Amino acid sequence: MNKDATELSRRQFLYRLGQLGAGAGASLLATQSLAVNIANQNDNHNHSDQLTKDDLPTTITANNPPVAPNSSCILPTIETRLFASSNVGSNDTRNQLALERLACAGFKIDNPKIVDRQYLRFAGTDIQRASDLQNIATGAIATPKLLMGVRGGYGAMRILPLIDWQTLGRLMTERGTILTGFSDVTAIQCALLAQGQMSSLAAPMLYSEFGKTMPNEVSCRQFVEALTNPNLSIEITSADLTSKRLPAILAKDENQSLTGTIWGGNLSVVSALAGSPYLPRIDGGIVFLEDVGEQTYRIERMLYDLYLAGVFKNQQAIVFGSITGQGEDSYDARYDVAKVVRQLHELTGLPIYNGMSFGHIAQKHSFPLGARCQISPNALGGYQLSFADYPIVEASAMNVAGLWQGS
Template sequence: MPSPAQPSQASLRLYLTACSGIVPEKQRQLALPRLARAGFSLENAAALNRAYQRFAGTDAERLSDLHALLDQPQWPQLIMAGRGGYGAMRLLPKLDLARLGARLKESRSLLIGYSDFCAIQLALLAKTGAGSFAGPMLGDFGSAAPNAYAVSEFIAGISTPRRGLRIAGRQPQASGEGIFWGGNLSVLSSLAGTPYLPDIKGGLLFLEDVGEQPYRIERMLQQLHLAGVLAKQKAIFLGDFSMQRHVDVYDPHYNFDAVVAELRRISGVPVFTGLPFGHIAAKTTMPLGFPARFQAEGDSVTLQFLDYPTVDTSAIQIPALMAEHPV
């Protein structure tokens, strides 16, 4: 495949990891030159070429993506996952979470990803208190035409302090403040009962998933409920679950609304819907593991994120991130 285009001067260092599934070649061919032309200085891009079984390399190779950072005297400003899929959970017992978390907090680098990669983000939060960012991965920049909302939210999300996010739609009347945390529901429920799921009390929990029928979504929520996770939260925010593509095979009326109603019943806390995040093109970028506050009034709820690191994106060429033909 062609080498990435040369970045502009004063570019942001962007270190790439491939800790989960194989990154499709077409996504690599589009994303790498697009990011480089926009002003990112790409590091560890060769890791995206790996393939072993269904993974982006052996466990040892995928571990090395993160452990290699420990040898760097100065960390890159941004560390981004290649894609999701499956595989990050296999790495948790061998990851040097203590050193990685300490360096992440010291450097104030931004660790960015979602989906399967949130297993690593949650483990770092659980073991070290290190926060990260729920946001796009390399694959999101590898579409024919990246989503304009997602690109603008990415730049704003990593560069704007005390950023706000308004979620439209009729919502429960409530307000509060806590640690904003969460991620992919399948991953969170799989981590329940392990030392890698954060024990957050009074938190603002966000959840998303893809490819699951309503009853499976509810079963995973019930697992978190029985593990005592849901009742500890101050509020729950639901992102995208691709429910428009899934109908219960036994009862077509048992839909996402029924799941939300059950979640409200068992959790006893405000549950908000419509968070623009998940396996969708038009996703936002949010701090994970940092304080936030929310205020719901009538037809919307507003989130404000607090006390998280940011980077200077003035050198980034936003139109280049949305270019249809970056090569």
């Protein structure tokens, strides 16, 4: 298909969606003024300096300058459904802007009204939130190509027993469905892998990234790269995102390479699943962990939870992503994340790879969980992660610039 046939001005795009009717047009709920409205709004989630399990401050840095409004969109064709397993996305304007951007980028969202649900702090009752996935398992809703998490926070653990993960995993495998998210969505991803033997994608979410006044362009591009590249690789040159006092590779043999299934996610969630049937048991696996806003002793306590539960047995390695916002220990400042990671290395005897560029940070590299991963040292003093055996989306169906487009 040529460029003239696929690219439309935003005005043409909105008109064409209207002509397609309510079903197709429902994936675009925002108007051209939304980006202006949100830019003028004092969104506490965007401008707070406090790191949380879900959101980060939206800052404009030299590495992420303001971008010009995107003047073209493509008709959305990627069959997408949202699932809201955790916190409510309380800012309606932010939700609508995210929906607009995703539609412009090529995602045909079948259930956009899901963002309007709320029960207490959650994005709906337990039954409502579980139904986002369980209705697919029962066949009440056709299996989409993409299942995108709306937001993290807390709440996903409450719905784990309400979903037939084995059937859901089978249907997703048959369709080649990609489930995306991180943070509290780790509970969903672990259950899907443990009981459904299906991979997922550690990636930004609707409210948490695409609804920001200024989404991070690198995060958006890397999200699309992970969605479309069947041979994704990520280079890590420094341990700084985990701790500046650690080497990138902490191992007896820094030149070794290893291959296994990578799994895990947010440390708080993974440790909370220890002893449950929703935590994967993978022989020869590679455990990935990240977290934000936890004191150093709490990080170590959660790692000990996993160690004492035998989770690190029969694993080949541990990969740490970003560990941010932990602060300084008031008893002794020398007790920091570097000490904790070195202690874990002594306990387990496993090689530990630090500084993976994913977690509660503004600029992250999406990657598959539950897929085959090879870790090997690189020429820069760090390491490379190479991934295989996971579903993808055709790159021609996506307009990456739509993910950060303005008005």
